[in-house]
Amino acid sequence: MITETGSTAVICLPHQSMGMVALIVVGNDLSNAEQILDARIPGQGKDKIAALIEEAKAT
Numbered sequence: 001m002i003t004e005t006g007s008t009a010v011i012c013l014p015h016q017s018m019g020m021v022a023l024i025v026v027g028n029d030l031s032n033a034e035q036i037l038d039a040r041i042p043g044q045g046k047d048k049i050a051a052l053i054e055e056a057k058a059t
């Protein structure tokens with residue numbers, strides 16, 4: 001259970017390079033989005049996380 005506001009990236013280790021990632025945003029808090037973007041996520045996973053953050057910002 002996530003009880004604090006903020007954003008958490010969920011990364012499937014074997015498939016992250018194919019984009020199997022997710023973003024959990026609690027309380028519409030994207031204040032740590034830059035830290036998530038700085039994380040070393042290979043391949044399509046990085047692009048997918050960036051797209052999910054942009055989508056969350058737009059909602």
Ligand SMILES: [Cu+2]
Nearest residue numbers: 012014015020
């Ligand atoms: Cu996977």
